[in-house]
Amino acid sequence: MSDFSAPPATRPALLDIRGLSKSFGTLKALDGVDFTLGEGEIHALLGENGAGKSTLIKVVTGVFARDAGTVRLAGREIAPRSAKDAVDAGIATVYQEVNLLPNLSVAQNLFLGRQPTRFGVVREGEMKRRARALLLDYGLDIDVGAPLSSYSVAVQHITAIARAVDLSARVLILDEPTASLDRHEVEILFNVMRKLADRGIGIVFVSHFLDQVYEICDRVTVLRNGRLIGSRDIADLPRLDLIRMMLGRELAETTHERAASQPDTAREVCVSFKRYGKQGYVAPFDLELRCGEVVGLAGLLGSGRTETARLVFGAERADSGEATIDGKAIKLNSPRDGAGFGFGYCPEERKTEGIVADLTVRENIVLALQARRGLHRPLSRREQDEIAMRYIRMLDIRPPDPERPIGLLSGGNQQKALLARWLATSPKLLVLDEPTRGIDVGAHAEIIRLVRELCDQGLALLVISSELDEIVTYSNRVVVLRDREHVEELKGDAIEVSSILAAIAADTAPAREVAS
Amino acid sequence: MKASTSVAITAFVLVAGFALCALQFPNIASTRVVANLLTDNAFLGIVAAGMTFVIISGGIDLSVGSVIGFTTVFTALAIERWGIPPLAAFAMVLVLCALFGAAMGTVIHVFELPPFIVTLAGMFLARGISFLLSTESIPITAPIYSAVSDFAIRLPGGGRLTAIAIAMLVILVLCALLLHLTRFGANVYALGGSRAATALMGIPVGSMTIRIYMLSSVLAGLAGIVFSFYTAAGYSLSAVGVELDTIAAVVIGGTLLTGGQGSVIGTFLGVLIQGMIQTYINFDGTLSSWWTKIATGVLLFVFIALQQGLMALARRSSLKPAGAKPAGAPT
Known part of the structure; x- marks a missing residue:
């Protein structure tokens, strides 16, 4: 597989996956997959349904146990056994279906479990001030006291990202984040992603919108039938070649x-x-x-x-x-x-x-x-x-x-x-x-x-x-x-x-x- | 906003209902009647506060009525037969209740069983144990009982705010603070919103579940003690079916039976509405007391329908501004 990785000096490997395998019964959902994510890199993970994208994510985030292979985060080997383990290790995932609490306020969602308190009482004002400041950083100026459900999916996504990043995530996995967003909202999300990448956070972007992949990503990895087809710099990869990688000849x-x-x-x-x-x-x-x-x-x-x-x-x-x-x-x-x-x-x-x-x-x-x-x-x-x-x-x-x-x-x-x-x-x-x-x-x-x-x-x-x-x-x-x-x-x-x-x-x- | 709307509706129903009652029986509008209403429903208010936590967290606790019954029997036996000082007896029974609630919470969490089934088992268990302890009504004659029932704050207009009514009000205020101002309270709402998401956000779902059912059982125990003051006796058949009155009060108070939304103040209003209906029927004199149940049933039905309607409305209206809200739109 020809590989055009940028010099490692500028982009040290943040997440390094080697030979990852996972089977369900006789079906090999992942077969010796390698994946490398650099610091500050936005990396698209592409493939048709059943290619192994979601299995890869679920293995990395501890939802599934792997059969073989290693996962290294910043050089240290990790083996998360639950989503919480993965978050603690520094890998956060934001799914298309936002995993937040629609009935709580935006501020509560951002700080649930770690609200500022005094004598056991949550300092509502302080929490809202911090939440507001946090979201302003992402270009959102909203009433953080309103329930999350009163906001669009885009705002909910950004809230989930803000929470994840604030919990010191170093790797952010975004699973089809743009599927239910309109063009304007996608733009907002992309700005957030660029800002985070500038801060050195590695982002895995799962999407089937190739236009968006070309717009935002630095690198792309293609899976097909659980196997790695290749990883390329997006700038060197013509669209036709990318589609061929995704659908091409096999079997x-x-x-x-x-x-x-x-x-x-x-x-x-x-x-x-x-x-x-x-x-x-x-x-x-x-x-x-x-x-x-x-x-x-x-x-x-x-x-x-x-x-x-x-x-x-x-x-x-x-x-x-x-x-x-x-x-x-x-x-x-x-x-x-x-x-x-x-x-x-x-x-x-x-x-x-x-x-x-x-x-x-x-x-x-x-x-x-x-x-x-x-x-x-x-x-x-x-x-x-x-x-x-x-x-x-x-x-x-x-x-x-x-x-x-x-x-x-x-x-x-x-x-x-x-x-x-x-x-x-x-x-x-x-x-x-x-x-x-x-x-x-x-x-x-x-x-x-x-x-x-x-x-x-x-x-x-x-x-x-x-x-x-x-x-x-x-x-x-x-x-x-x-x-x-x-x-x-x-x-x-x-x-x-x-x-x-x-x-x-x-x-x-x-x-x-x-x-x- | 939605939550406060349904509380406002409950408050409106209470005020309007009270006004109608007062029109027919002017005597109802007196501090005496209102204070009696608080006294008569003190135990219901306390147990309903606990139920509010459980229901907001997405669960249900059917065992509370039996726990009240158990508490009265245990307390009466401990004081009258075993010669235990009343305060020590209270402490013992509350510890037992806490263990009972913790056990139910543990079973619900560890075996991933529906709370309905587990607390139903708890209901039979607690009732059975109280029958085992004693099948007869045991009068309590300890001096503390007469002292407490003699104590009251005199209100203008001849009302007596009794000790147990005061106890209920204090407990309700404490519960409201716990629910609305602490991390624990926020976690209760979170659990009701989505258990899975709450777990993903790193909240210890298991210990939360256990603590919520512990709280409910302890409050049921407190309600049982209050009930024993109210009747000055312990009886294994007391408070049969109270769990359903409690759930009705909580739901009428605007708490969603599906969890995630509700308030202690709403529950208090719900308790008062039930008390008001009871008072009206007492004043009328000709009506069978079963009309309380019928009126409660009708109200419950209306409130659930109302909540659904409100939710649907809110969902529809939230769709429009949502798109216009993101970024740059200062609110």
């Missing part, structure tokens, strides 16, 4: 030959969307899904892929445009509507939105079918057993035991059971959001094989994936998204990793940042 063994493309018109249109969109969610898009065809959605995290999928399924209600089947306008206002038209949706968050962990494989598989039939027409136990066994055999779900709680299965087999759930309803359209996320290599190839088989059987498929190779392998068409907008549709021979990368990177040149 060569799963790369099959591309599906032979047929002329689009040969296929029957399953559902089509015209100027379909929702304000602040996804810009209006045109999309035609045909039977026997896979449409891939490509783009960076936060580009609007999942949002598109949710609109298509009806999990989110559109506020513009129309959806039509056979030229007739349809209403898609709830998942129930979507399911009624024969749509199925396997969400990305398998654990929270997909499986019901305590129910058995059988119960999970028949869930959608039963829901469609309604409570009045229950499936008999024999029918349930038949359906479950049919799909367990067809998809090779292991172990082939329909009565095992699904939570005990591996990720890949859970994913197959979810697929089975929708297949049991004989759907016309299946939306798969990151079907290969977090599953091991073998199952990975199998899921891809399944996607193609389903397509051959005449299903319309809409598949989201961060693995561009994968998308290229099975897609008949690829829609590229950027900044919540469908920017390009690639067809036939135009579908290549390089052309997708170019479409993602195009037009995000620095000149455009000013406008956004």
